[in-house]
Every structure is written in C-alpha cells, then in structure tokens.
Amino acid sequence: GHTVRVDVVGEPEDNGGWTGLEVSADGFGDGELILHWGVGKQSPTEWALPTDTQAKTTPAATRVPGACQTIFPSEDEQGCRKIKAEIKADEGVKGFQFCLHRKPNDWLKDGKTNFIVDLAKSQGSKAFRSLVQKASDENPKAKQAFWSCNGAEVAVLASDVGGACKVQAFINSELDLVLQYGPANSDRR
Numbered sequence: 001g002h003t004v005r006v007d008v009v010g011e012p013e014d015n016g017g018w019t020g021l022e023v024s025a026d027g028f029g030d031g032e033l034i035l036h037w038g039v040g041k042q043s044p045t046e047w048a049l050p051t052d053t054q055a056k057t058t059p060a061a062t063r064v065p066g067a068c069q070t071i072f073p074s075e076d077e078q079g080c081r082k083i084k085a086e087i088k089a090d091e092g093v094k095g096f097q098f099c100l101h102r103k104p105n106d107w108l109k110d111g112k113t114n115f116i117v118d119l120a121k122s123q124g125s126k127a128f129r130s131l132v133q134k135a136s137d138e139n140p141k142a143k144q145a146f147w148s149c150n151g152a153e154v155a156v157l158a159s160d161v162g163g164a165c166k167v168q169a170f171i172n173s174e175l176d177l178v179l180q181y182g183p184a185n186s187d188r189r
Helices: 119-123 126-138
Strands: 003-010 019-026 034-040 055-058 062-064 067-071 080-087 095-102 106-108 115-118 143-149 152-161 164-172
Touching (some): 003 115, 019 119, 034 055, 034 080, 126 152
Antiparallel strands (some): 019 080, 034 095, 055 080, 062 067, 095 106, 095 115, 143 152, 152 164
16 A cells, blocks of 8 residues: 655754655655645645745755645665655744645545645654653664654554563644554454
C-alpha cells in the first residue's frame, strides 16, 4: 500500500526561524510523483501561494497557477521518497497544505481533503518529541514506531525484557482517546 507521512525535522529556534518538515511518500514506485502544495496565511486550512521568504522545498519547487509543485526524488534504500519543506511562521504562515499528484489526473488526498499541517500544533509537539527521545535514549535497543492521525501524535517503543515484550506508548493529543491492545492473531489483527 501507499503511506504519506509528515515529520517535523527542524525547530524554528534551531533553524533561523524555519520549521523543517519532511514529507515522506512510501510505496509509490519510481514514476513521477509531485507534491502539489500551498500555505495557509489567515488559517492553517487556507490555500495560498507563499513568497520565497515564507516557504521553500528541497528539491526546489516550481510555481504553477495557484500552487507550488515539487517533484519527489527517487526512492531511498527503504523504498521511500522524501521532500523537505521549510516554513517560516513568523512571516505570517499558519499552515502547510498539500496533496500528491501523478499526471495526468491522479490526485492523492487525506480522504476528501488535502493533507494539512497546522504549524502551531506541530511546534507545540516539541516537548512530546523530547520525551520520546529521552525514552529512546534510555532504551536504545527498543524498536520504535511513530505516526499521527487527526491531530494525535503516537509513538510506541517495544523491547524484549527477559522474553517478555515491554511496550511504552506516548500520545500527544487534545482528544480523549481509548487505547486497545491484545495479542495479535497470525494475520496480525
């Protein structure tokens, strides 16, 4: 299957005011894949063209009518394609919005809407990431998994402790959540 993930890879205070985001597309193969994007100036969900002082990508973006487009590079060793986006919130940007595009008419969105990164929420997750990093440093052999969904960030660390599996789950969310767990069947469900 296909997966799309956005990770914060640079904090504004450490990066000259720029928030670094890494957009990862996994399982899309080698064909041309385009990040079609804009920024939100009045709100995170607005779609607007940024100025060069508000947002940029690596590789560099091309301006098209109403949007910016960045072509994903080839897959890395793990089969993932990545673009780094840098957004400068103090230049009046509140969000980063995107979808993936394959010519001529294939558009991948987050359900029926574009993928949206609310910069205020992503910057507020620094303490969460620091907590997860501290736990990882204390148990460097633990396997790690990270994901986010509908505004909730989740990190899970799992390690072998004397033949038993020790699991630590970290959740950063303003929502009330229920954690369900149990042994997996042979089909992993």
